């Protein structure tokens with residue numbers, strides 16, 4: 001059961017996830033969470049650093065698709081300056097949004113990774129969809145109230161993971 005919450009890899013933030021690392025692990029498609037993964041949950045849009053990261057991915061032929069539980073309008077506004085496809089109302093921890101992205105863009109699961117800041121939604125749904133996952137630390141520590149309960153459970157699950165797996169560490 002606890003293995004369903006185990007991320008394939010852990011990085012401090014998306015900027016530590018390089019196209020070289022992904023290519024080295026045969027990853028061609030990045031599904032990524034939006035809030036607190038790409039953009040702080042309480043900000044409207046991303047910055048120049050995010051634009052650079054997305055450009056780097058594109059240069060290496062890695063396709064990035066945002067898979068978020070948030071609304072169409074929130075995501076559309078957030079990504080207006082970037083050339084990125086997205087799936088809204090993804091219903092994570094269910095696999096609905098991930099599976100939709102996989103079907104819509106004809107992705108190979110083995111070549112796909114889900115990046116996100118929550119074990120309970122992003123990593124759990126990735127594992128249930130049988131794709132790779134990367135856990136990152138949230139960009140800002142004060143979450144929206146809707147994720148408070150998830151964070152509470154997450155601390156407990158994280159302790160169990162650390163006990164069971166020796167490779168639970170931030171890269």
Ligand SMILES: [Mg+2]
Pocket residue numbers: 033034035036037116117118
């Ligand atoms: Mg998030």
